[in-house]
Amino acid sequence: MQVNIPLQNDLIIRAAKGEKTERTPVWLMRQAGRILPEYRAVREKMGGFKELVKSPEFACEVTIQPVDILGVDAAIIFSDILVIPEAMGLNYEMVESKGPWFEKTIKSRSDIDALIIAQADDLSYVTDAIKLTKSALNGRVPLIGFAGAPWTIFAYMIEGKGSKTFSLAKKFLYTNPVESHLLLDKITQSTINYLKAQVLAGADMIQIFDSWAGILSPEQYAQFSLKYIDAICNAITELPVTVFAKGAFFARKEMGALNCATIGLDWNMEIKESRLLIGPNKTLQGNMDPCLLYADFKTIKKETEEMLKLFGPHKHIANLGHGVYPDIEKDKVRCFVDTVKEFRF
Ligand code: CP3
Numbered sequence: 001m002q003v004n005i006p007l008q009n010d011l012i013i014r015a016a017k018g019e020k021t022e023r024t025p026v027w028l029m030r031q032a033g034r035i036l037p038e039y040r041a042v043r044e045k046m047g048g049f050k051e052l053v054k055s056p057e058f059a060c061e062v063t064i065q066p067v068d069i070l071g072v073d074a075a076i077i078f079s080d081i082l083v084i085p086e087a088m089g090l091n092y093e094m095v096e097s098k099g100p101w102f103e104k105t106i107k108s109r110s111d112i113d114a115l116i117i118a119q120a121d122d123l124s125y126v127t128d129a130i131k132l133t134k135s136a137l138n139g140r141v142p143l144i145g146f147a148g149a150p151w152t153i154f155a156y157m158i159e160g161k162g163s164k165t166f167s168l169a170k171k172f173l174y175t176n177p178v179e180s181h182l183l184l185d186k187i188t189q190s191t192i193n194y195l196k197a198q199v200l201a202g203a204d205m206i207q208i209f210d211s212w213a214g215i216l217s218p219e220q221y222a223q224f225s226l227k228y229i230d231a232i233c234n235a236i237t238e239l240p241v242t243v244f245a246k247g248a249f250f251a252r253k254e255m256g257a258l259n260c261a262t263i264g265l266d267w268n269m270e271i272k273e274s275r276l277l278i279g280p281n282k283t284l285q286g287n288m289d290p291c292l293l294y295a296d297f298k299t300i301k302k303e304t305e306e307m308l309k310l311f312g313p314h315k316h317i318a319n320l321g322h323g324v325y326p327d328i329e330k331d332k333v334r335c336f337v338d339t340v341k342e343f344r345f
Contacts, residue, residue, distance in 0.1 A: 016240035030323030049094035059129035081148030087118035105160035118190035120197035127201035145203030149210035151225035214247015267321030
């Protein structure tokens with residue numbers, strides 16, 4: 001059952017809704033797992049990544065670690081965007097120090113026809129993890145649910161693994177545009193079912209990760225990505241949605257018209273220019289270069305304060321411009337988080 005405990009810290013929700021907040025809220029993409037030695041310690045004991053994702057108790061523990069250790073203003077459920085291809089019928093493995101690998105990939109119309117549209121029940125381990133985490137958080141901070149954007153999921157389903165160019169996935173767009181839309185539509189329907197289930201399980205916010213947005217041309221992006229993100233935003237209206245499209249600087253104006261609360265910026269997107277392009281209504285999230293956290297404490301503090309000033313006092317959720325890198329020291333992350341939390345306009 002959904003746990004309905006009032007939030008003690010709802011800064012992020014209020015910022016997403018465009019309400020005034022006492023200070024800028026802060027969290028980090030990819031804060032759960034990856035960087036914390038506390039995560040690695042539990043992970044070593046437990047085995048494979050997928051087993052962890054499918055264990056609600058483990059997912060709950062790792063989701064809350066950054067709230068305790070880093071002091072962030074939100075938790076993000078420990079899972080992966082690749083649970084959707086798996087639920088649709090494409091099994092993946094997470095290969096140690098290499099990344100995801102799919103045994104079977106999508107090559108033809110019949111491969112697409114063989115995929116199922118994922119239903120809430122197919123991903124009950126994620127919704128169970130959300131329920132457990134909501135109850136364990138006990139209202140301390142909001143819990144963010146998430147999914148990959150259809151284009152990014154499509155890219156993994158065609159390519160079968162990570163890639164610098166995702167040229168196989170792009171080739172499919174150019175050579176099989178009709179089939180591409182069929183696949184994107186199936187992913188979109190699955191994602192909507194999945195996100196609705198996350199909302200029902202108690203997620204307080206939703207983020208859509210379009211990690212491979214930046215490899216498409218503006219025309220392709222409108223046709224093969226934004227259209228489907230738009231459909232998701234129009235379906236998930238129960239709570240604030242954030243759209244983070246890495247590298248899609250060329251689509252900022254169009255993103256301003258999406259039916260969502262927040263647009264995530266990467267560090268290549270100039271802040272004032274982004275505000276002008278996206279317009280005054282949306283909350284903006286981001287956008288510090290993750291590599292800043294390799295710098296010394298003084299530099300991190302100075303650059304973070306500069307960033308806060310450029311975004312201004314409201315309609316901003318502080319974050320990095322992409323996920324935190326696995327080899328960043330946690331004290332450097334804390335410095336970024338503390339600087340945001342101590343800063344007042
Ligand atoms: O944000 C969080 O902390 C919540 C958990 C989360 C994970 N993956 C856990 C994970 C989230 C939000 C994701 C999203 C995700 N997964 C994205 C979109 C965000 C982005 O960074 O662009 C993408 C592209 C993936 C696919 C994926 N998962 C890859 C390419 C890899 C391997 C490289 C790596 O470490 O990120 C993963 C594995 C993965 N997902 C790990 C974690 C903690 C590391 C696996 C391990 O512990 O061995």
